[in-house]
Amino acid sequence: MSLPTELLSVEEMYLADRLAIDGGVAGSMLMETAGEGIAIQIQRKWPPGRALVLCGPGNNGGDGYVVARRLQEAGWQIDLASISDPELLKGDAALMRDQWNGPILSLARAEVADIDLVVDAVFGAGFSRYLESDLASFFARIKRELIPVVAVDMPSGVNGDTGAVDAGAIPAAMTVSFFRAKPGHFLYPGRAYCGELKIIDIGIDADYLEEIDPETHLNDPELWRDDLPSLGPEIQKYSRGHAAVVGGGIASTGAARLAARASLRAGAGATTVVSPPSALQTYAAALEAVMVIALSEGQAFEDWLRDKRIGTVLVGPGNGVTERTRKFTSIALESPANVILDADGLTVFRDDPDTLFSLIAEKEHGEVVITPHEAEFERIFSLAGSKLDRARTAASLSGAVVLLKGADTVIATPDGKAVINYNAPPYLATAGSGDVLAGLITGFFSGGMSAFSAASAAAWIHGEAGSMVGPGLIAEDIETVVPSILRKLLDSHKKA
Structure with a gap:
């Protein structure tokens, strides 16, 4: 079963709890259900043995007391330790402490010898400071013994x-988390600490999501499948859009070629590579369905965009940090076309990002997507904070949809909406992979999708293609499996 797409911040999850309680669900029942659900997940994966349950000073610790009781009832031998004075617990957590009928050890008295499983119920998702040295030392002992750990809500020490x-x-x-996952479950480095993620129902009505109105989601086809380009019986190639990919010089033609082919796979009716004259023969010899034109001057590029009614322009892959790249980027942004800026199309503005932002802000027609990796992002924005926060801030500053690449790619809009892509395998870490991604965005854009949907669909399909090809993947392989992925998506849409 796939995970729900909504991701709740810590504050949004607190709101979900309050709404449930205001709606008549007792807080103690939410805690009891959470602990019971965690115990069930544990029993599904591990046979009964000896577990050490570590409880913290808040509601996360309260969940731990329930887990300990439920596992004990199921035949487990339980050691329970509190990192703080258990008498200081309040509310529902104190109630669950009182229902535990075994000893409560201090951390100093807890042992890891002969322990088969550790339940980490110390700190939850709201952790934002640092682990005390005694707890960090105890965790280090658990790691040395290679004891499996089950984290309640979030591994302690992960925000x-x-x-x-x-x-x-x-x-x-x-x-094991509750109701909906958090961004920290999917943003690195926290994602690497979560292991197998389980989201369980604890009695919070999904209707409360309408009031919460979360702005962060997991990137999933249900968010954009309805927007995929569809083909009617009378459609012809130019009604699917004519896309342009600005190509670089003779020494770096591969990037634009990869992007151009991918744009056709993703739905552009026609794609033309705009080549420097010196590289025209190289492009022409290597491309079949993709057209090629030689343009070196800005005015000729501007006239061609207008005369051919180019609807989508990709600038950057293999272009070089040159005056031509900067000029063609500016012309594209001043045109009515949708624009994707990648690689050198961004880097040419590293010393003058305000000019780039102004060009985007002054654009009267069409949308803009920028697709930096972390180094390119730093050259333009120099922002601090989490990847999610930085992508959102960059989108607001630039006026573009920002796709900040990585294993946890974040796509954000200027108005604060964001998705985290989580299906990309490490096989995609290969030369040219990002060029294919830019080409996929171009094709979906050309086919009529919005900037945000095009970027989201491209990132997900890019990740799915990486998993399908698997070990040995090279960038050229990605576009070859795109048709089968699209077929599955469109077929599932028809069945729905």
Whole structure:
């Protein structure tokens, strides 16, 4: 079963709890259901043995007391330790402490010898400071013994909003969270600490999501499948859009070729590579369905965009940090076309990002997507914070949809909407992979999708293609599996 797409910040999850309680669900029932659900997940994966349950000073610790009781009832031998004075617990957590009928050890008295499983119920998703040295040392002992850990809500030391990780944090074999996942479950480095992620129902009505109105989602086809380009019986190639890919010189033609082919696969009716005259023969010899034109001067490029009614322009892959690249980027942004800026199309503005932002702000027609990796992003924005926060801020500053690449690619809009892409395998870390991604965005854009949907669809399909090809993948392989992925998506849409 796929995960729900909504991702809740820590504050949004607190709101979900409050709405449920205001709606008549007792807080103690939410805690009891959470602990019971965690115990069920544990029993599905591990046979009964001896577990050490570590409880913290808040509601996360309260969940731990329930887990301990439920596992004990199921035949597990339980050691329970609190990192703080358990008498200081309040509210529902204190109630669950009182229902535990075994001893409560201090951290100093807890042992890891002969322990088969550790339940980490110390700190939840709201953790934002640092782990005390005694707890970090205890976690280090667990790591040395290679004892599997089940984390309640979030591994202790991992921030639920940002994915930031304290140096003393302990990786989990499984993390069990409630109602909806948090951004920190999917943003690195936190994602690497969560292990197998389980999201369980604890009695919070999904209708409350309408009031919460989360702005962050997991990138999933249900968000954009309805927007995929569809073909009617009377459609012809130019009604699917004519896209332009600005190509670089003779020494770096591969990037534009990869992007151009991918744009056709993703739905552009026609794609033309705009080549420097010196590289025209190289492009022409290597491309079949993709057309080629030689243009070196800005005015000729501007006239051609207008005369051919080019609807989408990609600038950057293999272009070089040159005056031609800067000029063609400016012309594209001043045209009515949708524009994707990647690689050198961004880097040419590294010393003058305000000019780039002004060009985007002054654009009267069409949308803009920028697709930096972390180094390119730093050259333009120099922002601090989590990847999610930085992408959102960059989108607001630039006026463009920002696709910040990586294993946890974030796509954000200027109005704050964002998705985290989580299906990309490490096989995609290969030369030319990003050029194909830019080409996929171009094709979906050309086919009529919005900037945000085109970028989201391209990132997901790019990741799916990487998984399909698997080990040995090279960039040229990605576009070859795109048709089968699109067929599955469109067929599932018809069945729905």
